[in-house]
Amino acid sequence: DAGITQSPRHKVTETGTPVTLRCHQTENHRYMYWYRQDPGHGLRLIHYSYGVKDTDKGEVSDGYSVSRSKTEDFLLTLESATSSQTSVYFCAISQRVLGETQYFGPGTRLLVL
Amino acid sequence: GQQVMQIPQYQHVQEGEDFTTYCNSSTTLSNIQWYKQRPGGHPVFLIQLVKSGEVKKQKRLTFQFGEAKKNSSLHITATQTTDVGTYFCAGRGSGGSNYKLTFGKGTLLTVNP
Numbered sequence: 001d002a003g004i005t006q007s008p009r010h011k012v013t014e015t016g017t018p019v020t021l022r023c024h025q026t027e028n029h030r031y032m033y034w035y036r037q038d039p040g041h042g043l044r045l046i047h048y049s050y051g052v053k054d055t056d057k058g059e060v061s062d063g064y065s066v067s068r069s070k071t072e073d074f075l076l077t078l079e080s081a082t083s084s085q086t087s088v089y090f091c092a093i094s095q096r097v098l099g100e101t102q103y104f105g106p107g108t109r110l111l112v113l
Numbered sequence: 114g115q116q117v118m119q120i121p122q123y124q125h126v127q128e129g130e131d132f133t134t135y136c137n138s139s140t141t142l143s144n145i146q147w148y149k150q151r152p153g154g155h156p157v158f159l160i161q162l163v164k165s166g167e168v169k170k171q172k173r174l175t176f177q178f179g180e181a182k183k184n185s186s187l188h189i190t191a192t193q194t195t196d197v198g199t200y201f202c203a204g205r206g207s208g209g210s211n212y213k214l215t216f217g218k219g220t221l222l223t224v225n226p
Contacts, residue, residue, distance in 0.1 A: 035216075040122075041218060042119075042201060042216045042219050043156065043201065044216070045214070059114065059215075090156070098212040099213050100205075101158050101161060102146075102156075102158065102203075102214065104155040104156045104157070106155050107155050
């Protein structure tokens with residue numbers, strides 16, 4: 001498996017609180033992605049990054065922000081968590097170009113009460 | 114935006130039976146990728162198809178890419194209990210930000226021993 005870690009692996013939070021999820025890679029890959037996975041919806045792209053400080057929106061970006069201050073770290077922030085953001089969040093990386101083979105992290109299970 | 118439809122959503126087979134999942138894109142793809150996710154795990158890359166009409170095999174798995182580069186299939190011959198999981202196709206679009214991957218909703222395969 002590629003060197004990707006996500007933290008925390010599990011989190012329970014309350015509606016309205018801010019939450020930050022971290023993705024860390026040791027592969028020095030250029031591209032990093034955040035997906036959410038929900039039953040019946042598959043994997044949906046939230047945001048992606050194509051370099052330090054370079055990010056762009058995916059198909060379900062509302063309510064989420066991201067930051068990438070170092071090549072190895074990509075943070076996903078829910079500014080004010082809502083119950084609809086209860087999901088499993090996966091980070092992924094790809095080496096050189098957008099949309100090439102992606103390697104996924106182990107995921108973070110987030111429950112918003 | 115680009116849409117990738119995948120059928121069936123679920124498939125239950127007896128061990129030894131064959132299995133096929135189909136993927137259809139609303140637009141022409143630059144490539145298509147297949148991923149497998151074991152229960153409780155993360156998606157793992159299986160294969161990438163790039164050329165029109167391409168066929169690739171991995172042991173009991175056969176992957177096809179349609180002539181128009183808009184559809185694909187994964188066929189498993191003589192399923193085993195180790196094949197259990199969700200199989201996702203992911204289409205890579207063409208041109209700028211369209212190079213992002215769009216995942217199908219996946220096909221959950223269960224195998225009765």
